[in-house]
Amino acid sequence: MTAPxxxxxxxxxxxxxxxxxxxxxxxxxRNAFFALLGPSGCGKTTLLRMxxxxxxxxxxxxxxxxxxxxxxxxxxxxxxxVFQSYAVFPHMSVRRNVAYGLExxxxxxAEVERRVAEALAMVRLDGLADRMPDQLSGGQKQxxxxxxxxxxxxxLLLLDEPLSALDRKLREEMQLExxxxxxxxxxxxxxxxxxxxxxxxxxxxVAVMNLGRVLQVAPPRELYERPRTRFVADFxxxxxxxxxxxxxxxxxxxxxxxPGFGWLRLCTxxxxxxxxxxxPEKIEHGPVGARPxxxxxxxxxxxxxxxxxxDYSRLFVEVGGIGLVCYRYHRxxxxxxxxxxxxxLLWFRPEDAVPLSA
Amino acid sequence: xxDWRSAPxxxxxxxxxxxxxxxxxxxxxxxxxxxxxxGERTGPATIVVTWTLDNYRQAVDPLYLGLFWKSVWIxxxxxxxxxxxxxxxxxxVSFAEERHKPLLLMVxxxxxxxxxxxxxYAMIAVLRTNxxxxxxxxxxxxxxxxxxxxxxxxxxxxDRYRPLEILYNDAAVVFGIVYVYLPFAVxxxxxxxxxxxxxxxxxxxxxxxxxxxxxxRIVVPLAQPGIVSAVILxxxxxxxxxxxxDLLGGPDSQLLGNVIERQFKAANNVPLGAALSFLLxxxxxxxxxxxxxxxxxxxxxx
Numbered sequence: 001m002t003a004p005x006x007x008x009x010x011x012x013x014x015x016x017x018x019x020x021x022x023x024x025x026x027x028x029x030r031n032a033f034f035a036l037l038g039p040s041g042c043g044k045t046t047l048l049r050m051x052x053x054x055x056x057x058x059x060x061x062x063x064x065x066x067x068x069x070x071x072x073x074x075x076x077x078x079x080x081x082v083f084q085s086y087a088v089f090p091h092m093s094v095r096r097n098v099a100y101g102l103e104x105x106x107x108x109x110a111e112v113e114r115r116v117a118e119a120l121a122m123v124r125l126d127g128l129a130d131r132m133p134d135q136l137s138g139g140q141k142q143x144x145x146x147x148x149x150x151x152x153x154x155x156l157l158l159l160d161e162p163l164s165a166l167d168r169k170l171r172e173e174m175q176l177e178x179x180x181x182x183x184x185x186x187x188x189x190x191x192x193x194x195x196x197x198x199x200x201x202x203x204x205x206v207a208v209m210n211l212g213r214v215l216q217v218a219p220p221r222e223l224y225e226r227p228r229t230r231f232v233a234d235f236x237x238x239x240x241x242x243x244x245x246x247x248x249x250x251x252x253x254x255x256x257x258x259p260g261f262g263w264l265r266l267c268t269x270x271x272x273x274x275x276x277x278x279x280p281e282k283i284e285h286g287p288v289g290a291r292p293x294x295x296x297x298x299x300x301x302x303x304x305x306x307x308x309x310x311d312y313s314r315l316f317v318e319v320g321g322i323g324l325v326c327y328r329y330h331r332x333x334x335x336x337x338x339x340x341x342x343x344x345l346l347w348f349r350p351e352d353a354v355p356l357s358a
Numbered sequence: 359x360x361d362w363r364s365a366p367x368x369x370x371x372x373x374x375x376x377x378x379x380x381x382x383x384x385x386x387x388x389x390x391x392x393x394x395x396x397g398e399r400t401g402p403a404t405i406v407v408t409w410t411l412d413n414y415r416q417a418v419d420p421l422y423l424g425l426f427w428k429s430v431w432i433x434x435x436x437x438x439x440x441x442x443x444x445x446x447x448x449x450x451v452s453f454a455e456e457r458h459k460p461l462l463l464m465v466x467x468x469x470x471x472x473x474x475x476x477x478x479y480a481m482i483a484v485l486r487t488n489x490x491x492x493x494x495x496x497x498x499x500x501x502x503x504x505x506x507x508x509x510x511x512x513x514x515x516x517d518r519y520r521p522l523e524i525l526y527n528d529a530a531v532v533f534g535i536v537y538v539y540l541p542f543a544v545x546x547x548x549x550x551x552x553x554x555x556x557x558x559x560x561x562x563x564x565x566x567x568x569x570x571x572x573x574x575r576i577v578v579p580l581a582q583p584g585i586v587s588a589v590i591l592x593x594x595x596x597x598x599x600x601x602x603x604d605l606l607g608g609p610d611s612q613l614l615g616n617v618i619e620r621q622f623k624a625a626n627n628v629p630l631g632a633a634l635s636f637l638l639x640x641x642x643x644x645x646x647x648x649x650x651x652x653x654x655x656x657x658x659x660x
Contacts, residue, residue: 052560052564054560054563054564073563074560074563074564075563075564075565075566075567075568076566079564080564080565081560081561081564083557083560083561084557085555085557087555087557087558087560087561089558089561089562089576090558090580091579091580100562100565100567100575101565101566101567104562104565104566104567104568104571104575105566145561148561148565149564149565152565152566
């Protein structure tokens with residue numbers, strides 16, 4: 001395991017009385033495609049701007065490659081940024097935009113030409129080098145911004161909501177493109193996004209932020225399968241969160257009582273859970289007389305409503321006074337959907353229940 | 359009003375007062391002056407429009423042409439100084455904290471609260487031989503001499519302070535024009551810089567450019583529309599000024615504006631004054647056309 005490329009130590013940022021980033025400690029591994037994910041106003045962009053050098057932390061340290069960058073201005077940091085608005089210089093051609101970052105530091109002309117050509121080829125803009133920005137589409141401007149940053153060969157490429165201004169089809173295309181680029185250039189990418197699909201599909205590691213704090217850092221799969229807090233469970237995908245009625249220590253794990261379902265065992269060495277999360281697709285259902293498989297936890301409920309989505313339907317079921325969501329996949333030979341008001345039996349495997357500690 | 363075509367009455371109602379005002383008090387007098395420029399004096403107060411070109415022939419006399427070039431030169435120099443001073447001021451205001459901006463802008467336009475004539479007379483009190491600027495310099499001179507005398511090098515200062523001749527020359531006229539028209543340069547520059555996308559500046563810094571390189575390679579080129587507006591707003595009135603050159607200038611600091619004023623008043627040669635006025639107006643049109651042509655050419659390059 002190599003040293004992380006960025007270490008953020010107890011970093012806070014206050015704007016007047018507003019705490020934008022609250023004692024964040026974070027390591028960004030080298031060569032990662034790292035996502036900062038959170039709702040708007042969670043402090044993710046402020047954190048990114050502190051790494052770039054546009055904001056100074058109120059307290060704490062940021063180390064890039066082991067070096068404290070507190071007194072390094074943005075133009076001397078080995079970091080480049082792709083801005084949300086792209087910030088392509090409107091009075092320069094594509095080629096001059098990409099060359100800008102090399103020219104201002106006095107790179108020899110021949111090298112500038114060679115590297116600009118390389119960068120333009122990398123983002124597939126070779127043919128448009130002499131266009132002006134107002135003759136480019138949004139996606140092309142984004143590629144200019146990418147080439148302009150990558151041509152500097154930074155240790156870290158920061159991307160601030162890079163896909164939010166693109167339409168859906170282009171967004172999906174750019175997602176693949178960014179992943180390809182990251183693998184090709186071997187530079188650590190840090191992307192800020194509020195879109196969980198974007199984060200899950202592109203990143204190798206995701207930090208989920210809310211209210212200025214980092215709640216969990218994990219690979220996408222772990223984040224979805226094992227969220228640790230109510231916020232993460234709810235923000236990543238959809239989840240049924242059941243507040244526990246009682247918790248007891250039992251050996252290595254916990255014995256907990258969930259509303260409607262009664263007692264179940266959770267095998268976890270984590271802190272004492274206060275709630276469990278159940279993904280809708282992990283909850284099975286059947287008619288009242290059904291026999292759930294050995295070891296699963298069952299409860300009977302009443303269908304409140306169902307919503308049809310083509311390949312599946314969402315069922316809203318009331319169990320023990322709380323509402324749960326589960327899915328019915330429309331496979332060949334499935335029995336007809338129960339009608340609202342009808343009774344159902346719901347069950348899940350205890351190992352699919354995710355203990356939440358906050 | 360989504361479309362003036364769908365509600366022409368409303369459109370005309372709103373347009374009418376302004377149009378009438380311009381027609382009565384701008385175009386009509388202008389047309390009158392234009393007619394008079396082709397007129398001949400037949401008595402002390404009677405002018406007959408005979409469509410003669412004599413006035414124009416007289417107006418392109420080397421004497422007046424020389425004054426014309428001097429006016430252009432003084433106006434151009436004043437404009438350059440105005441823009442050079444106004445740019446940093448506009449940058450400072452547009453980058454100031456949001457809550458300080460109204461106050462700073464008010465300071466910029468504060469001189470407008472006082473009449474131009476009063477301000478120009480105040481400049482005389484400051485610049486004249488027995489003026490405040492000379493008092494200040496004399497004070498500094500005495501202080502320097504007091505320090506230098508015991509060191510034995512007091513003689514370089516001379517034995518008596520001789521007031522500087524600051525007033526009544528071309529430099530004073532340029533100073534006066536800059537002083538009066540500076541706000542006209544600051545405001546359009548500020549408006550342009552205020553709209554400048556800050557992320558462009560950040561992107562430049564992010565790409566390794568210094569603050570200075572960012573200023574000259576990003577901020578100045580993108581502020582070009584503001585610079586053009588500032589130049590026009592200062593150059594056009596400076597070209598026609600007569601009050602400032604009359605009060606602050608010396609006997610040889612006469613500009614074309616002073617000559618025109620004299621033709622209409624003291625010299626009572628209204629046709630010549632009218633012809634000179636229109637030459638000045640055509641020069642202004644030419645400057646505006648040049649600007650439009652430059653902007654158009656730039657637009658094609660883009």
